[in-house]
Amino acid sequence: MDLRSSVEIITEWDIVAARQLGRNEAKKAGFGTVDQARITTAISELARNIYLYAGKGKIEIERVTDNGKFGIKIIASDEGPGIPDLRKVMEDGFSTSGGLGAGMPGVKRLMDEFKVVSETGAGTTITTTKWLH
């Protein structure tokens, strides 16, 4: 079984492709309509950030299990400029006021687990997981 699939993000249309892949995977994994929409929105936000701020990168989606739990993991990675002040972008009200959409706190809320690693000048990797409840 193919456990991991990915979409390169280069143009805005690739965001739609990443969303489609995410929704299909979420459905196959057994998530309900609302959670499918949440996972898709998270992917959409992550892909948009890559498109807008890094230029290009990729979204990988994989099925995960942990102690009998099943879920979906999204890895968004790019080799862009990185995020200089992580604390700031994780703050409520920071990204939305700048017109970035849901921003990082939004993605964190849509999902169950969230981790970001970023190095200035080297890129950013965000890993986020949602479990089937």
Added chain:
Amino acid sequence: MPQEVGRQYKEIMGKYLERPSEEDLYVGQQFSRRFIEKEIAPEDVISIHKTALIELHPELQDEVWNSLDFLIEMMIHYGLTLREHQSLIRKQEAIQMEMNVATKVQDTLLKTKMPCVGGLDVGYISQPATQMNGDYVYFLNKKHESGVAVADVIGKGIPAALCMSMIKFGMDGLPDGNTSPQNVLGIINRIVEKSVDDSMFISMFYGKYNAEDTTFSYASAGHEPALHFNSRTGEFSELDAKGLLLGVKPDTEYEERSVVLNDGDFIAMMTDGVTETRTEEGFIDMNAIQNLLHDVKDKSAQQIAEHVYHHLAGLQNYRLSDDFTIVIFKKQPEQV
């Protein structure tokens, strides 16, 4: 629990779909409060709606189901925004609690003791516009004299309040025998100049009453002039002395002047929150303040201060536009 909510939702909606009535709408709306209490996201509400509808009317067309899925998608960002607001409100509550503690700390830090020398009646009132006060009153008491500093940080709120503790510790540290108004302002000016950011300015009036010769001497660092009421002539005169705001230049010299007080005379020292009281018709003028003071010239110092405050704050419906401080030094016949 969500199943229970869903079951009840279906029941209420089912009744309504059978025969629409205002009563069912009312019940439904009451029920929606439970959604809010349980922090059910808007997208989940639509999902509950869709589930209920499938059970009640499975015969409906695909367009209906697809449109509901579309609506769920539309609601995801609303849900996020709602949760963000909830989290900001919790944050604000935490800040408010810290502010309450800070206000208490400020009150304790800046505590001052009312002077008590023969022949002098003292009254004052100091009210912040927002939670923390950027005006400051500090009394310096000796055996035969009482000094008072009335200071105003340009600006208000927390930054102004933080600045005040510096004035207080400067005043506490004044060397004995060096309490002429001129010297006091000179010393405080050097402390402020060294410790404060360039954008922060403080105006200050320092007055000292000497009970032995009943003179009131004073100096001013760019502060509002004080008013002297002369009981013999029934007239007011402004007490002003030359001097720059605190913190502008380290070697500023302050002019010192003095006036003799007779029984029934009083001095009113104020911040610009008093003199720049704004009403719907514009700023009030100095004459208005003099008239107010004149009306109660025979009352105690505290009553005079409170009269001015209640009158001027009343004009603004007690929503002060700036921190408001007035101190009254009133000369009384010495009781034997």
